[in-house]
Amino acid sequence: MCEVTEAANVRAIAAKKKLSSQFFKKGISIALFSAVMYGFYSAFLTLGMSKGIWSDWYGANTAGLSAFVITYLLGALGSAVNDSCSAVWALLYASIKGKIGDFFRCLNTTPGRVMILAALIGGPISSTAYVVGLQMAGSIVIPITALCPAIGAILGRILFKQELNKRMMLGIAICVIASFMIGSTSIGGSAPKGAFLGVCIAFIAALGWGFEGCVAGYGTSMIDCEIGITIRQVTSGISNLIILLPIFAAMAGNIKLSANLAGQAFSSGSAMIWFALSGLCAFASYMCWYRGNSMCGAALGMACNGTYSFWGPFCCWIVLGVFGGMEGWGLPPIAWIAAILMIFGILVISMNPMDLFRKKEVK
Template sequence: MKNNTEYSLKGDAFGLLGGMLWGIDTVLIGIVLAMSPLKNYVIIAPLVATFLHDFCSTIWLLIYTGFQKNLKLFFSSFKTRGAYVVMLAAIFGGPLGMTGYVQAIHYIGAGNTAIISAAYPAFGALLGRIFLKERLNRLGIFGLTLTVAATIVLGTVSGGGNQNSMIGFAFAIMCVVGWGSESVISSFGMREMLPDIALQIRQMTSAIVYLVVILPLFKGYRLVLNTLMNQPTILLIAITALAGSISYLMYYRSIKYIGPTIAMGLNISFSAWTVVFGFFAGSDFSILKIVIAIIIILGCVLTAGKPQDFMEQISKFKRE
């Protein structure tokens, strides 16, 4: 029983840490899109930024996998069915989800995008209930409902008269569908492999699909080369990809430990962290936004179903 509790609490901690790091990733992507040469391209800049983000992430993860001495395990995983299930999840999460996410950031900003896309656990929970027969307890349902409701309120107070808001909203919904589907599909694949290996396959698949399919469709190779030649921009993309890679590592481990529904409910805290980190990056600030952000994080903890045990685990980490 104790081992099961510790296993669950690790999943909770990984989920929240992944959300915090994705908040950093989101703010940094917004900064990248405002830098030269990407700022001069409306349509293809988010696609190029996403490709370079996932490509750099693939490199970071290969280095990590090498240090963990899991390269042989990584290559042998392609003999399993789970690897191809993860590849399918990668298409939903990368080319569909991340494209929608970064395009939405371009049109409506990092804060609003994070807020809207934070609804993806609700879609994922619906899929989880249909395909995985997962059920949240009453406290978990309350926590997830509180989180989604708070993100909606935060979205209304963060609104504005941006003429591109509908386009941005559509891309954010595309992200919701992609990420919610990815979480559920990847949980099937990770039944046969380590979450770290699954993530390596995910990022590599996403980068390849962008390189071979999406960039040629939008004639984005030239902008890729121009961005690679711009040292400040590619350096920031690499740093952003590092934060994103660690975030994904935490998220995938959380899915493995506690299942996609609860993992998504915890990961949704990135919308609140984006508001916090965005303030330090010069974004608009209000007390109301911070209060709602705190409510979002509280809802994420409640989604785990055992907030008292979770806080005990946090205290344990601090003592260590």
């Protein structure tokens, strides 16, 4: 009888280990998929900003818009349209899952307010800086924004006294070296006009997203991550439309310009098709990132999501360069090497790479 019980226990433990291994591997796959979705979000967003009314705004005659409006106000508008579409997808998903009531209830709670704060940082500031940088320098800015885990580790140490050991400092150093390699391609005669400024603006996005990660980590530890993401996307879309756009319009000398341009953007059907896709991909990316983190651990999930430093330029090259026939979306070899180096640096920050082999041996 004891032998039968012992054999049953061994089989149960083996089955549990197998199930845990499958769950862990599935989490890695989902986290990696979030990076791919982020790449397609970047590509479809850029494609949308080249269609319909956007082609007039960015065209040869610039539709009578000033350089400031074209560079910054339109960048903020592109971010606002994308985040608004993403918010619609998030609300639809919450409704289908029966969580729309929880969404409204969480808005006036402490975790909900924390997520709103995170969205205000990552939406109007970082998302707009990302779009502006993408328009000015192309997909080369994507690996630069992937510095956010490194920045988040530093800010976590400063703000929350979180651990910052030698391994993490090594990973940060690797990321910084990779960013300098990428930045070097924006300097020189072969670099596109405005590429260096675009890279510098991309650093603002990385800084904001690093700070957002610190803040949002606290919020999502206390509420359903699906609700947290919905709060984030809705807040980002609304704040972009009613806060940032009017500010840029006022700086351009005509506060009514924001409503005028927004109306034209949302009514441009040929462009909104691609914005709807970019919003869906952005929502899917966030959803898969949080879900992957919960399955394989936040550290490894962050490293897997950081592979968008490769997938971002790759998806832009496929969608915009190959299928869209748009020039300037290829990257020099040094940028591809630096993007892969950035991925390794993020992995070193997030965890000891040797743990991957140790876990494999245990399982």
